[in-house]
Amino acid sequence: MYDLGIIGGGPAGYTAAERAAAQDLKVILFEEKKIGGVCLNEGCIPTKALLQSAHVIETIHHADKYGISVNAEPTFNLEQIIQRKNHIVHKMQAGVRAKLRHNFITVIEGHAAIKGRQGELLNVSCNDEIHEVKNLLIATGSREFMPSIPGIESASVVTHRDLLNLTTPINELVIIGGGYIGIEFADYFSSLNTKVTIVELKDTILEGTDRELTDILRVEYEKRGITFYLNAQVTQIEGNEVIFTQDKEIKRVSGDKILVSVGRVPNLEGFGLEVLDIEAYRKGIRVNNQMQTSEPNVYAAGDVTGFSKLAHAAYREADVVVNTIKGIYDPMNFQSIPGCIFSNPEIATVGLTEEALKMAWMPHRIVKIPMTYSGRFEIENGGFAGLCKLILGDSDEILGVHIIGNMATEIIVSATMAINNRFSAKQWAKNIFPHPSVSEIFREALYKA
Numbered sequence: 001m002y003d004l005g006i007i008g009g010g011p012a013g014y015t016a017a018e019r020a021a022a023q024d025l026k027v028i029l030f031e032e033k034k035i036g037g038v039c040l041n042e043g044c045i046p047t048k049a050l051l052q053s054a055h056v057i058e059t060i061h062h063a064d065k066y067g068i069s070v071n072a073e074p075t076f077n078l079e080q081i082i083q084r085k086n087h088i089v090h091k092m093q094a095g096v097r098a099k100l101r102h103n104f105i106t107v108i109e110g111h112a113a114i115k116g117r118q119g120e121l122l123n124v125s126c127n128d129e130i131h132e133v134k135n136l137l138i139a140t141g142s143r144e145f146m147p148s149i150p151g152i153e154s155a156s157v158v159t160h161r162d163l164l165n166l167t168t169p170i171n172e173l174v175i176i177g178g179g180y181i182g183i184e185f186a187d188y189f190s191s192l193n194t195k196v197t198i199v200e201l202k203d204t205i206l207e208g209t210d211r212e213l214t215d216i217l218r219v220e221y222e223k224r225g226i227t228f229y230l231n232a233q234v235t236q237i238e239g240n241e242v243i244f245t246q247d248k249e250i251k252r253v254s255g256d257k258i259l260v261s262v263g264r265v266p267n268l269e270g271f272g273l274e275v276l277d278i279e280a281y282r283k284g285i286r287v288n289n290q291m292q293t294s295e296p297n298v299y300a301a302g303d304v305t306g307f308s309k310l311a312h313a314a315y316r317e318a319d320v321v322v323n324t325i326k327g328i329y330d331p332m333n334f335q336s337i338p339g340c341i342f343s344n345p346e347i348a349t350v351g352l353t354e355e356a357l358k359m360a361w362m363p364h365r366i367v368k369i370p371m372t373y374s375g376r377f378e379i380e381n382g383g384f385a386g387l388c389k390l391i392l393g394d395s396d397e398i399l400g401v402h403i404i405g406n407m408a409t410e411i412i413v414s415a416t417m418a419i420n421n422r423f424s425a426k427q428w429a430k431n432i433f434p435h436p437s438v439s440e441i442f443r444e445a446l447y448k449a
Contacts, residue, residue: 002028004325005124005133007112007271010037012302012314012321013139014096019322021103028133029105030112030126036093037141038303039311042161045092047184049085050164051342054191058344065382076192078167085164114272122297125272135297135325138285139314140271142264142303149176149260151237157258160185166257170194174242174255176234177262178205180341183217185259187344190224197227197253199234199244201262206341210353210402216387217343217404229253266304282306289331290324291317299324313337336420340409345384348412351400351419354391363394371405373444376436381406388441390449396424407438414439425449 004020006013009031017029034041053076060074100107108126114136115123121132144159146152160181173189175182178200186196198205205228206214218228229246236243241254266284279286279294284306291299301317303309316332323330341347357364371377371386386405393399401415418428429446433439 001121001132002026002106002134004028004135004137004322005122005131006030006137006139007114007124008037008137008139008141008302008304009035009107010139010141010302010314011039011311012318013037013137014100015315015318016137016139016301016321017105018099018103019319020325021105023322023326025322025325027103027105028124028131029100029107030124031107031109032111034093035100035107036089036096040092040096041089042164044311046085046089046164047160047181047188048342049088050081050188051184051344053081053084054188055344057191062383078169078192082165082167112271114275116272116275120297135299137318137321138271138273138293138298138300138304139302139318140267140304142266142309144261145263145265146260147234147262149234149237151239152260154237154239154258156240156255157237157260160259160261163189163257163259170256172255173197173257173259174199174253175259175261176242177260178202178207178228178230179261179263180206182259182261183221183341183343185261186221186226187342190221190226195225195227195255197229197255199229199232199242199253201231201233203231205230206347208353209339209341209347210349210389210400211355212389213347213349213387213402213404217341217345217347220345220384221343227253264303264309266306268304289320289334290329291321291332292324307334308337310337310339333420336416338412338416340412342409345381345386345405346408347402347404348408349400349402350412350416351398352391353400353402354389357391357399362399364399365392366390367392367445367449369441369445369448371403371438371441374436374438374441377405377407377438377441379436380438388445390425390445392425392449396426396449398423398425398428401442403441405438411437411439411441414442 003025004027006029017027020027063070110127112126115125122136124131172195175198178198190196232244232246234244241252276295285300287300299321302314320332338350367390389402391400398418433443
């Protein structure tokens, strides 16, 4: 018998396992595929490894602004780029496995299924064995959503997983979907001299992100030759062509590869969830701020909740689950989850957006300054102004922070802490920001507040 059973070995699952074992709980973890989940094996980590190679190429292209002359066009070796990416993934996966072993966590590789309750215990089957658990964490993650587009079975259509291991250069790439996956792959392939076209159903890219920031990013991408078709409804795929309507006009665009990236859906089928009385929410599992489901002693965390499909949110949710099991009140604050887009330039946001506040008729005021108010940013990013936007409530409480500019994803943690602790502008300004650092942009913006 185990104190905690976990279905899914991604960020939520393996973090909860480590935290629970550290608090003397006996833990069993079930994983059908690879420890580390989508994030480590085919998401966050491998894509950032590829993007780092792309950013090196871009830095060489613009070396002259740093007083450095490069006399030849930079070349790249895709096989070596992919090998480097694979090495990083394998190294990090080995690290996760080592921590699980160090904490004496039982890891079962195989397909797990919930079989029901026996008194206060839950039964989980895996590899023809039944395991009894006092508490169950569902952390089954999500999968990519493939829309019903005629012709989507074309050999030219690929998913992000296919592109992660592509070792042959492509001349043209069409991306259906302007979300964060599509935007990051556009950055990567554009740096490899691929002609990239993005076809997006909505009137903006990165829906839900501050509109002013996404407009700036789109302009920067267009300068690099990336083409956007917004308000575009894809109707069919014919071979290597994407057919769509825009402004009542039928248009076509072709590519060697067609990436379909229109979102992800929680994994709710195939592991016996139907034997429990679990309420659904937004196509995922409904949870409260302690990650409890509608079923006693059953928790859910990570993408399967359908709320925040971000690894860093899953890490925190895992902490909350374990503390709740231990009787420690430690609620999840869903308003202080930062969003990070690892584009070039980067975007990082936390809290409410200007658009959301206007729709809710909530009183607020906005402070905006260019990122070049930070000396460190100017040193490293000369030629691009960037933007830092603070949104304050009527009592000067920090409601939202939105940044575009490289290093944004590193400094956003300061803003996350401010929102999580409900700081006013004056309270946040009492922090000392190191000089010279990009984080000083907050001190400058807060001074104007």
